[in-house]
Amino acid sequence: MVTGTAVHTDAEARESEAREIVRALPDPEMPWVTLGDLGVVRAVHGGATGSVRVELTPTYLGCPAIEAMRSDAEKALAAAGYRVESVDLRLDPPWTPAAISEEGRRKLEEAGIAPPAHVTAGSDIRATGRPSQHSPTPVGLGVRCPHCGSIETALLSRFGASPCQELRRCSACAEPFPAVRS
Amino acid sequence: MTTGRALTALTRTLKPLDAYALAVGDDALIASHRLSEWLTRAPDLEEEVALANIALDQLGQARFLLGYAGRSSGLSEDELAYRRSDREYRNCLLAELPNGDFAHTVLRLLLFSAYQRQLYAGLGESADDELAAFAKKASVEVDYHYEYAVSWTLRLGDGTEESHDRMAAALEELWPYTAELFADDPLASGLSADGLVPEPERLHGPWMEQVTSVLAEATLGAAPSVNRRPGGGRAGLHTEALSYLLAEMQSVHRAHPGATW
Numbered sequence: 001m002v003t004g005t006a007v008h009t010d011a012e013a014r015e016s017e018a019r020e021i022v023r024a025l026p027d028p029e030m031p032w033v034t035l036g037d038l039g040v041v042r043a044v045h046g047g048a049t050g051s052v053r054v055e056l057t058p059t060y061l062g063c064p065a066i067e068a069m070r071s072d073a074e075k076a077l078a079a080a081g082y083r084v085e086s087v088d089l090r091l092d093p094p095w096t097p098a099a100i101s102e103e104g105r106r107k108l109e110e111a112g113i114a115p116p117a118h119v120t121a122g123s124d125i126r127a128t129g130r131p132s133q134h135s136p137t138p139v140g141l142g143v144r145c146p147h148c149g150s151i152e153t154a155l156l157s158r159f160g161a162s163p164c165q166e167l168r169r170c171s172a173c174a175e176p177f178p179a180v181r182s
Numbered sequence: 183m184t185t186g187r188a189l190t191a192l193t194r195t196l197k198p199l200d201a202y203a204l205a206v207g208d209d210a211l212i213a214s215h216r217l218s219e220w221l222t223r224a225p226d227l228e229e230e231v232a233l234a235n236i237a238l239d240q241l242g243q244a245r246f247l248l249g250y251a252g253r254s255s256g257l258s259e260d261e262l263a264y265r266r267s268d269r270e271y272r273n274c275l276l277a278e279l280p281n282g283d284f285a286h287t288v289l290r291l292l293l294f295s296a297y298q299r300q301l302y303a304g305l306g307e308s309a310d311d312e313l314a315a316f317a318k319k320a321s322v323e324v325d326y327h328y329e330y331a332v333s334w335t336l337r338l339g340d341g342t343e344e345s346h347d348r349m350a351a352a353l354e355e356l357w358p359y360t361a362e363l364f365a366d367d368p369l370a371s372g373l374s375a376d377g378l379v380p381e382p383e384r385l386h387g388p389w390m391e392q393v394t395s396v397l398a399e400a401t402l403g404a405a406p407s408v409n410r411r412p413g414g415g416r417a418g419l420h421t422e423a424l425s426y427l428l429a430e431m432q433s434v435h436r437a438h439p440g441a442t443w
Contacts, residue, residue, distance in 0.1 A: 062245070095319075159231050
């Protein structure tokens with residue numbers, strides 16, 4: 001996929017094509033979104049000689065989907081005529097839910113999985129296990145129910161069907177639903 | 183047995199930072215295994231899912247750390263996990279103690295996740311970029327484990343008479359084992375002088391403050407006084423519980439050496 005007005009060399013076009021192949025792969029745990037939507041494709045290098053190096057970042061360290069992502073990328077690139085030199089994991093900077101694209105957030109919501117709430121500065125509930133008395137009051141951006149759209153939702157459990165999900169319940173329509181942890 | 187001896191020799195000659203990563207990785211691996219023993223036995227479905235997820239996080243951390251520890255010696259994470267004997271494991275005793283009731287697991291997770299939060303916060307400042315990046319990632323995960331342990335400690339400690347008594351019994355049993363986490367360790371001291379890892383002793387203050395405030399709020403009183411400080415895990419001296427754990431964890435690999443799927 002050649003974008004922009006610049007004239008791309010063949011090498012750039014091949015690299016860009018390889019990148020799009022990896023970005024378009026479905027996430028193994030949440031196949032409604034692509035790896036590109038999820039923000040786990042860090043880089044795809046090479047392509048000129050048919051040989052590419054891929055860099056992925058895991059959502060969580062133990063996420064078993066990373067092995068499937070790795071082999072899916074290898075297979076898809078091989079099928080398009082690329083030779084995969086390596087698929088490496090990059091931890092720095094760490095993945096956060098903010099890496100999910102707007103498109104990804106929309107697709108997740110359509111699939112009944114609430115996208116992560118936008119986290120405001122000032123909340124250090126993660127660091128202390130409870131809201132801080134010292135930091136600025138965090139702005140309460142609620143997680144929206146993917147069924148009825150209400151933001152009156154409550155946490156049922158921090159842990160869900162995959163390491164990046166939690167379980168919530170809507171107070172308005174009473175439906176339980178999964179949400180991406182924020 | 184010759185391959186066993188060869189591996190022993192290799193793990194003894196690991197570079198200091200690799201040996202440190204192995205010990206910290208062993209903590210995560212053994213803690214993960216104990217949590218995974220709850221699968222199909224947890225009190226309810228939510229707890230089943232939570233404990234499985236925490237075990238999975240710990241396993242992910244162990245995989246990174248064992249992979250890091252063995253890389254410069256040509257040892258894979260599988261070789262380190264499946265081919266070492268009990269005497270070659272470097273985990274703390276707190277991680278390996280057999281499971282008891284749910285209160286026991288909650289309290290162990292409180293003590294251990296509070297420790298890992300301090301440890302990973304320190305490692306996040308490591309002069310080793312790769313370890314620092316790992317620790318920052320792992321910190322986010324451990325925060326969730328701690329949050330879970332705190333919520334259940336409060337609920338059970340300040341709950342019914344029975345749940346309170348069970349938490350108190352778990353505290354009595356587990357507390358002495360926490361001393362080992364902060365004990366003087368020549369390996370860590372040497373590495374901390376180079377800014378590579380936090381000094382174990384320095385982690386104790388913030389850990390103690392955090393844990394004792396949760397225990398007080400859970401009506402579990404002050405930390406018990408102890409006159410014994412079991413230890414030795416970092417030197418490979420374990421309780422027999424670890425031998426049984428490893429026998430189970432390593433059985434498939436030992437029955438089918440080199441098998442993959």
